[in-house]
Amino acid sequence: MTLFHFTGIKGAGMSSLAQILHDSENEVQGSDVEKWFFTEDPLHERKITVLKFDENNIKSGMTVIAGNAFPDSHPELIRAKELGLEIIRYHDFLGKYMEKFISIGVTGSHGKTSTTGLLAHVLSGHSPTSYLIGDGTGSGPADSEYFVFEACEYKRHFLAYEPDYAIMTNIDFDHPDYFKDLADVMDAFGEMALRVKKALIACGDDRHLQKIQANVPVLYYGFEESNDFAAKNIIKTVEGSSFDVFVRNEFYHTFTIPLAGDHAILNSLGVIALCHYEGVKAYTIQEKLSTFHGVKRRFTVMEIADRIIVDDYAHHPTEIQATLQTAQQKYPDREIVAIFQPHTFTRTAALLNEFAESLSTADHVYLCDIFGSAREKAGILTINDLINIIPGAKHLDLDDNKSLESHGNAVYLFMGAGDVQKYMSAFKSYLDKEETV
Numbered sequence: 001m002t003l004f005h006f007t008g009i010k011g012a013g014m015s016s017l018a019q020i021l022h023d024s025e026n027e028v029q030g031s032d033v034e035k036w037f038f039t040e041d042p043l044h045e046r047k048i049t050v051l052k053f054d055e056n057n058i059k060s061g062m063t064v065i066a067g068n069a070f071p072d073s074h075p076e077l078i079r080a081k082e083l084g085l086e087i088i089r090y091h092d093f094l095g096k097y098m099e100k101f102i103s104i105g106v107t108g109s110h111g112k113t114s115t116t117g118l119l120a121h122v123l124s125g126h127s128p129t130s131y132l133i134g135d136g137t138g139s140g141p142a143d144s145e146y147f148v149f150e151a152c153e154y155k156r157h158f159l160a161y162e163p164d165y166a167i168m169t170n171i172d173f174d175h176p177d178y179f180k181d182l183a184d185v186m187d188a189f190g191e192m193a194l195r196v197k198k199a200l201i202a203c204g205d206d207r208h209l210q211k212i213q214a215n216v217p218v219l220y221y222g223f224e225e226s227n228d229f230a231a232k233n234i235i236k237t238v239e240g241s242s243f244d245v246f247v248r249n250e251f252y253h254t255f256t257i258p259l260a261g262d263h264a265i266l267n268s269l270g271v272i273a274l275c276h277y278e279g280v281k282a283y284t285i286q287e288k289l290s291t292f293h294g295v296k297r298r299f300t301v302m303e304i305a306d307r308i309i310v311d312d313y314a315h316h317p318t319e320i321q322a323t324l325q326t327a328q329q330k331y332p333d334r335e336i337v338a339i340f341q342p343h344t345f346t347r348t349a350a351l352l353n354e355f356a357e358s359l360s361t362a363d364h365v366y367l368c369d370i371f372g373s374a375r376e377k378a379g380i381l382t383i384n385d386l387i388n389i390i391p392g393a394k395h396l397d398l399d400d401n402k403s404l405e406s407h408g409n410a411v412y413l414f415m416g417a418g419d420v421q422k423y424m425s426a427f428k429s430y431l432d433k434e435e436t437v
Helices: 012-023 038-045 075-082 090-100 112-123 154-160 182-193 262-277 282-289 317-330 345-350 352-359 383-387 401-405 421-436
Strands: 003-007 027-032 049-052 062-066 086-089 102-107 129-133 137-139 146-150 165-168 199-203 218-222 229-237 240-247 250-257 300-304 307-312 336-340 364-367 411-415
Touching: 003 012, 003 075, 012 027, 012 038, 012 090, 012 129, 012 137, 038 049, 062 075, 062 090, 075 086, 086 090, 090 146, 090 154, 102 112, 112 129, 112 146, 112 262, 112 282, 154 182, 165 182, 165 262, 199 262, 218 262, 229 262, 240 262, 250 262, 250 282, 262 282, 262 317, 300 421, 307 317, 307 421, 317 336, 317 352, 317 411, 336 352, 345 352, 352 383, 364 383, 401 421, 411 421
Parallel strands: 003 027, 003 062, 027 049, 062 086, 102 146, 102 165, 129 146, 165 199, 199 218, 218 229, 307 411, 336 364, 336 411
Antiparallel strands: 129 137, 229 240, 240 250, 300 307
């Protein structure tokens, strides 16, 4: 039996893939930095060996799967090459692995992870489904018919895949450290569309996706009546949303979801369209929709001392807007406090005014220092450049919990793709201590 060694196993996609291979009765181990990441918890639950980076981890007979963040000069990869082992990049391995299933890639500038998680959950009610989600969650039942995976556009990695189906949620300018402009992003998605083999499910309300071309049928979903799958008669409550779905202007079914926000309705519509195309019964879709409560770090809610604390991955203005809309629907009688940590200097600089506009809909705004990344440690910009264009915004230090606490029983949205969770943890600890005093 092949032993798969993952160099960078704590990466969101890498962790998910390791879980899939383990569940499929393969021998799996991996290595990474010693710092804890939430993506490693499922690995430990499965008793998958996680080592710290060391060239001595690499032994004869292994197949090495390398995370995209690690160059060929990484000591483990050099050692693997010296031993003549097969070294395959994460996205290349995934592209080959999915060929034995009915594969469905979920892509888009925003909403990939939530939609992938929802689709995997719903399809599993119809037939065994393997899935790889960008929140570090994966599963590989041995008898799987479907393979649902998150397909990331960064550095055009998704062009390693040729899925049977793809769901495209939207196209927006992001990853300015790689993409030159919106046209460059659209070009990448255009290339991806041409790699789909059976059908493309796309959000027709997105003006950029309306221009997409493919060699297979393109089915559009959205709020507009012109879409193939349209949501009408929408009712929103603090518990979620319900809506009628019309397929080419004919009533199909009424669906109810325990999720808030327009984006949640759109994500659900994309899943409904795919499932309808694959012949999944409406009652099966509804049953599974009603039991889905989200993925990791996407509006993850906890309550401490009558305060609602939310952990969310939002790191782009469009995502911040969606997160704030969700909070306003679920908690209409509470103030909304946004605590945001920008992720990468290039993204913050490129979208500075858009960040200010999206954050300004919160009642109070606190901004943490910009989180760099492995690829960019520093920049000319500072957090003050953003603070200065948001009325009333304040800088938040890690130990400045009293300022946050002064807002009482508000909704506290901790948003970002860096380590904003340390600010959330500090605030939670502060509240716990206050309760015991």
